[in-house]
Every structure is written in C-alpha cells, then in structure tokens.
Amino acid sequence: MRHVICMVSDFFYPNLGGVESHIFTLSQCLITLGHKVIVITHSYGNRVGVRYMTNGLKVYYLPIKTMHDQVVLPTLFASLSIFRNIYIRECVEIVHGHSAFSTLAHEGIVIARLLGLKAVFTDHSLNGFADISAILTNKLLEITLSGVNHCICVSHTGKENTVLRAKVPANHVSVIPNATDTTLFKPDVTKKETDQIIIVALSRLVYRKGIDLLASVIPIICKKYPKVHFLIGGDGPKRLVLEQVREREGLHERVSLLGALDQSEVHGTLLRGHIFLNTSLTEAYCIAIVEAAACGLQVVSTKVGGIPEVLPPEMIRMAQPDVSAIVSALDDAIDSHLKGTCMSPWECHQFIHRTYNWVDIATRTQLVYDDVKQQPSLSVGKLLCRYRNCGPVAGPFFVLIFTICHILLQFFEWLYPRHLIDIAPDYNNEKGL
C-alpha cells in the first residue's frame, strides 16, 4: 500500500541532531520503499521556501520565525492556511509529527486531524512530571495525542513515559527504535593509538548530559591510569566546567576539548577511541552509544532511561549515575582492553548492522502507516469530544480553539476552494521511478 506521508517538525536539516537525522533517514528509506514523503519545518536563516534533497525529498521551509531553541511560536491560527495549502497540494494522507518539544509538529497534527487526515506522532524524548514546564508540556502532548491515530516511541521506557504523561492507551503506542547507518560507522583498528587508551565522550555539553559527572570522573581516571587520554567532542554551557577541571588538574596534554563537531567528523573521532563514555542523566534511546558500538568501541554508560534496552550486556558496561560507579565501570573497561578480552570491533559492528538498520525501522513504521490508513475517519464532532476529555479546564479551552480553527478552515474552503489549488507533481513519477 503506497502512502503519501508528511513529516512535520521544528527540528530538521540544516540543524543537526538525533531527531533531524531520524526524520531525514526514515524519509529516505520510505521513499526507497515506494512511498511519497515530504517534510515541513520552519525556515533556517535564508533557507525559506521549497527545497529538494536526496532522492527528491521535498522540504517546505515555512516562513515562520523561531521563538526559542529552534522552536516556533505557537499560534495555530497563523499556520492554518499554509498547512492546509501544503496538505492539499501534496495530496497528503498521513501526517507524522516528531518530538514533543516541536510546536510545529503539534500544530501540523491538529490541523491535519481537523482536515480529516490521519496522524502519527513519534516521541523522541523523556520528560518528568513534577516541574511547571513538564506539566504544561505534558498537557499539550495529551491534547495532541488524544487526536492522533497512533504513536511511536523509540524505547520501552519512552513508551511508559508517554503513556503516563499523555494518557494514551498503551496499545496505541508502538516501540520502534532509532537506527544508524552502519556504512558510515565502520571500525578501523589502524586509526587507534597503541600506546594510549583513549576515552571518547561526544555529546552536547549541557547539564542533562551529565557533564558534571564527566568532570568529576576525568581527574580520578587520569590519576589512576597514566596512559589514559580523554577526547571530548561537543559544545555547550558546561564546557567551562571541563575547562576548569583541565586547568585545575593540569591535564592539558591528556584532555582534548574538540568543540562542536561536524557530522562528518564524528566517525573519525570515534575511530581514535578505545572506550566510549556516556554520562547522560536521562536518555530515551541514545544513538551515540549505538554509533560508538558500530565503530567497535567498548561502551560505558550511565544506567538511565532507555539505555539498558539498547545494547546487550557484553557490549556495554552500565553504571549508576554517580562518580564512584562510573569510575568502577571504566576500571573494568580499561582492564578488559588491556587483557584483550573485549568483543571484537567487527563483531560489534555486525551486531549493530543486524539490529539497528534503517530498512527494518522503515518497514516497521510502514506497518503503522498501513494500520492507521485502515482506521475509520473521525468526524470533527467526535474529534472535539476526544479533546474535551483532556481535563476540566484544558479540555473546553482547546475545544474552543479547535472549533475556531475548524470554522477558519471552512472559511478558507470557501475563499480558496481545494479544486483551485494546484496538485504538485510527484518527483519520483516525474523521474519515471
């Protein structure tokens, strides 16, 4: 069954990150499987309008200004016309939103549902319940997900989190992990230093990535093992903490802060290392450890979120998120490296290639689309009833907002009827593929 899918998210190329690469690679695989895929995101600098990427992946960079952290200001009404136009032009059947923190994804899904289209949502992150921002985000997610046909999470822990915070029925949530392009992450033992043990840490240097833990671990390990060197890639507000540690302990020769790395530099950096260290305090999936394992590195990570689900025990050493536990796990990994008892790099690579490949992920996502397409369409009345059940205050408030949206959509239908909107030619059909 061929589908016309529209991926919607604030996070997309030229921005780099887990969600961005997930959307791009999944779209490429779905195109290969014969589906039509378009992407809607907001403008990035002067990148506005329609752009074509590999395999004719059409990307709409909407002329909407970002508010904070690459997320657009939530207006809903302002986006109505442009979303409606794109959905009709591209004959979209399924709208697939990505990330709970993406305003555009929420708006795209709500508008799609009001237009009678099917909607799928992928949650890439974990979120708490206690603080004010979490309460607001969770309520917004509950509203959005009460209208979607199906939800996807990248780990079982992620599913538990989403089911609890958005009150989605558990059988409406599928667990489809992230994947990695193993052709880009191949081991190469010739690139490694033989007289040194290099520990690599690649992440954004922010609190939730456990940089404070990393900063505490570095001097202890350096004192214990004179041959150990640290390669730290990434940038962020916590870089200062690492620089202070390096300065205070006099570790300039042994701790390299590489700064923000380009996507093309990640593989080369991983190949230089023997051990990959991840100190995250929360993580739904953690693609970094999968990429490191694909390059044949021993992985040491904090036992948080969905990380215990990702790699088998023989490929990862997990520690509680405290300094002594991480040091102990690193001791174990260094000892294993020195004795040569760790799993061979190519074995690791083959395992990742078999387990986390994009073709498998795309096929499983396709099953979700097949199921969603067969579901009966909901009338606007029934849809609004679903939204109404999202709380005594939020429910009626959002019903009012979405009713206004529906009226505006009817107005646009009168002002600019769908038969007057040109249908965009299909790139693949044009190419005769």
Next chain:
Amino acid sequence: MGEHVTPLEVKWEKVLFKKSSFPDNYTDPKFLDEIKRNVHFKPIDTRTALLKSTRISTQISVTVIFWAVFLQLKDGSAIWEVTYGIFSFIIIVAYVVSFRFNNILPVLKNVFLFIAVGYGCTPVLKTLTDTISTDSIYAMSVILMLVHIAFHQYGMDGVCVSPYVSLNAAICGAICLASRLQETRHAFALLTLAVQAFALFPKLYEVLNYTIIAFTILTAGAFCCMISISVVSAILFLLSIFCVNLIFPLCFVWAQQYKNNIYGPWDEAMIFNR
C-alpha cells in the same frame, strides 16, 4: 495493529536489541512495573498540620496588631500607647528569655543608633508621599502587607518563600502608613513597632519556638484590637484565623490521599557525590 498470537514459551523482554515475535504495540502485563509512587513523601498528621498552621496565623495577628496601632494613632486615640507598650514588653521579655543580653553593650549601642537615626529621619516621611492620594497609600499598604504574609518564611523553604521580599514589603508598607500620620512622634512609634513586629519578632519566634503561647497571646491581642475598631472587622479576623488554623490544615491533610508523584526510569538522575 492486530495483536499477534505468540507461542507460550516465547517471553517478551524489555529490550530493543533482540528480534521479537511480538508486535511493536504489544503491551506486556509487566508494563509499568518499575513505576514508583510518592517515594520521598512523608505524610503530615492532623496534629502537626494544625500546630504548623499557628505559625501563619501568628504572623497574621502581628500584622493586624500593627494595622490596629496605625488606626489608633490616626484617630488620635490614647489606646495605642497600651497596645504599643504591651507588644514592646513581650519583645523585651522574649529577648531576655532568649539570652541575647549576654553582651548588652552592642545591643544598647544598636538601639541608641536606631532611635537617633530613626527619629532624625522621621520628619522627612511627612513630605515623602505628599503627591500620592490617601486611598492609593492604603491600597498599596494592604498589598504590601499581603505580600509580606505570602512570602514570609514560616520556618521552611519553598518556591514562593523569600524573607527579604517579605521584610522589605512590610517595612515599605509601614513607611507608607507612617507618612500619613500628623505627629513625628507617632510616625516614629509606628516605625519602631514595624521593626519589632516584622524584623525582631520572627527571629525571636524561631529561637524560642513557643508556638502555642505566641499564638494564644497574639491572636487574643489582635482580636481585642479589632474589637476596639469594629465588630465586623473582629468577626472577619476570627473567620480568617479559623480558616487558616482549622479549615485549611484539615483540607491539606485530607488532600494528601490524592498525592500521586510518579517516579520511574525516565526521571532525570540526581547527582550526589560530585
């Protein structure tokens, strides 16, 4: 997505690295097994809740006494001297009991400095709020006193707790009210009372911890002050004390049964031994 029928011997595992014969939307009976609820929750019993609430009503009583003294001063009533005297006497007794007079000289020096500077600066107050209407001054003072009560520390830390905001609001409110008094002597008396009530009293309360005694004396005192002003205000005061001391604590104790803090593997880890 249709649930696939799977052989009984195949066991679902909460991992992603094993190929599973279960559908992606399969939900195991062990789903949400790792969930923990109210991990750090210590329920508060009725007695503790009622006892702790007296701290709030004591502060309300202090604020009410302060307002009563202001109104007595404004009306030119001689009762203010009695109220002021009793309150000052309580503060002095509390100071003696708390053994703060071990070294009396620095204390006397500070008192003398405060009296000299305070009395010297009081005449300025008269012209301070000349351009502001009396209604605005009263409204502003009420708001500032409410801010003082809301932000007061009450022996605990919380989101909206700030002893600095609380004290500044109270003193600012006192200055606003003092600027509306005709005599310099009266304005100075009100300011000294403000310092005693909003700066010294909370400190002494923490040191002595005579919860019930302070509550009884000050609530009775505040009620007497209110009666001297009007019966309606006295009834409103009693009603607010009744709510703060009985209704709200009981509601709080009752509401604890609905507390449902969820903890699980998705929570951001806490760093302890950095």
